[in-house]
Amino acid sequence: MAADRDKETSKGFDSEIGHLYGPNPYISLNSTYFRGQRSVYARDTNPTWEYLEAEVGRLEGGRCTVFASGMGAISSIVAAVEGRKTLFLAEDSYNGTRRLAQYLSDIGRLHLNMVTQKQLSSLCFITDASPGDILFYESPSNPHLNLYDIAAISRVCRDHGLMSVVDSTLATPFLQRPLSLGADVVVHSLTKALSGHSDVLGGAVVTKDPELDSLFRLRRSLLGAIPSAWDVYLILRGLKTAELRVDRASKNAYSSLFVFFKYLDPSRIYYPYHPSSPTLELAMRQMTGGGGVVSVVFEDEATAERFLDALRQFHKATSLGGVESLAERRAIHKGEEGTHPGLVRLSFGIEPWDLLEQDLVQALETALRQS
Ligand SMILES: Cc1ncc(COP(=O)(O)O)c(C=O)c1O
Known part of the structure; x- marks a missing residue:
């Protein structure tokens, strides 16, 4: 009897669970898990998140970590700069991203270098950069809809040891796939078109790099920027259409x-x-x-x-x-x-x-x- 129950429970940890019962994913409302399962506590992982991570990861072509909001996702990236060097941030980025970076710079947590549209388009920002720095930009940018050559920027960043991050919220993976153009990280506000019904907030970070992926998961868990299973279900429902x-x-x-x-x-x-x-x-x-x-x-x-x-x-x-x-x-x-x-x-x-x-x-x- 106890063995049967354990077997049932272990199904609850399978991100494929939705396929077992029907077309919709299982909403895991557990805050803790029975010992012996592959998760211990719901701030670290949750089967419903895993389902969304599999979907967004497949769409972008990398490993995805979901967050409570787009800003939660962006914070986990900006936090990655702290142990590194300078954050090069495009001047035409979303105002929340700029305000976060400015705040962290003001309190001495990171070194910030704002990059103009011209510096980013001409790639000349790279002359001020050092290996280990991070470039963060949007294409298209919000609200000016400026476009940047993701393949060319990714190439120059890679050649100079920078990590390049593209906020691709306005494009969505249906119109643009930055990782396939060479970017190291792609970020989304899932609040926007991917959920699409103005009823939930969410964010995602996707990378092909397993080390970075582990870092983003660690930051999510320690800072507690986690989405609720119900919110993730709503995002998954929106993602279908x-x-x-x-x-x-x-x-x-x-x-x-x-x-x-x-x-x-x-x-x-x-x-x-x-x-x-x-x-x-x-x-x-x-x-x-x-x-x-x-x-x-x-x-x-x-x-x-x-x-x-x-x-x-x-x-x-x-x-x-x-x-x-x-x-x-x-x-x-x-x-x-x-x-x-x-x-x-x-x-x-x-x-x-x-x-x-x-x-x-x-x-x-x-x-x-x-x-
Ligand atoms: C391009 C872009 N990135 C990030 C965000 C932040 O997302 P969220 O509101 O889900 O935190 C927004 C919000 O408008 C955005 O437009």
């Missing part, structure tokens, strides 16, 4: 360019697949689609606010990658003081295009009529 949603959102976002072109100068519209973008060739080389985020720059704050107030299908809210379309002025956020006050970031959802099109047209007419 992520590829379809990303495809639809990308189509909606791309279609919107041709509406904006009628009202705004093309240089005020940012999107990886923008037909006259100077990085279009790069986008087509390293991404298989442009993604669901478009940023547009209105002349001033007042025009941007009129546009946002006039929108009916788009909710005025932060975040991106959900099934519903969202829009906001980025300059309202802490850490975005340098962003143009008229810049509006739109995150396209999966609504029918004709509804979004009508809404954009009427909001643009309203906003620009009065300017």
Whole structure:
């Protein structure tokens, strides 16, 4: 009897458990495990996490560690700098990443070197770097949608002994796979398109390097930045439809360019697949689609606010990658003081295009009529 129970329990530690009972993964709500199992305590591991780690790892082509949020994932990487040397951080990174790095630098925990768009694109940041340093950047960046040549940057980092990290949240693994382009680490906010329903936070770090993978797991366990099994289940549920949603959102976002072109100068519209973008060739080389985020720059704050107030299908809210379309002025956020006050970031959802099109047209007419 006791032996049978042990056998049953051991099934509960199998990340394949979902396949044993049905299409959905098992939600492990255990905080502790019976002695003799391959885990001791749920801050170290959890079968439901393992299922998500297997999925995200397969999509990115590496070993994945999941975290309680994108910032939890980014913290585990930035923490890896502490014993190393300098963190080279792209100036156009997400404001949370910049604020975290600045805070750690201010309290003397790491040496920070901000890298401009020009220094990163031309690879000349490398002249200031030493072996053991870390480069962290986004491609596409949030909210300016700047693109960087991941293969070229990875090559120069490897040649000079730097670890390169790409936050690929805006691209998702369906549109871009940084590890296959040579990056050492890829990071995601799972809060965005991979979960996709604006109902959960999560983060992931993926690497091919087993030593780094162990370090990220250690940091997660010791700092306690762990996701709940229920949250991980929600992310897994969203992940089942992520590829379809990303495809639809990308189509909606791309279609919107041709509406904006009628009202705004093309240089005020940012999107990886923008037909006259100077990085279009790069986008087509390293991404298989442009993604669901478009940023547009209105002349001033007042025009941007009129546009946002006039929108009916788009909710005025932060975040991106959900099934519903969202829009906001980025300059309202802490850490975005340098962003143009008229810049509006739109995150396209999966609504029918004709509804979004009508809404954009009427909001643009309203906003620009009065300017
Ligand atoms: C590019 C990018 N990276 C990381 C994060 C942080 O993710 P989270 O909000 O899940 O902590 C965000 C959040 O907006 C983001 O846009």
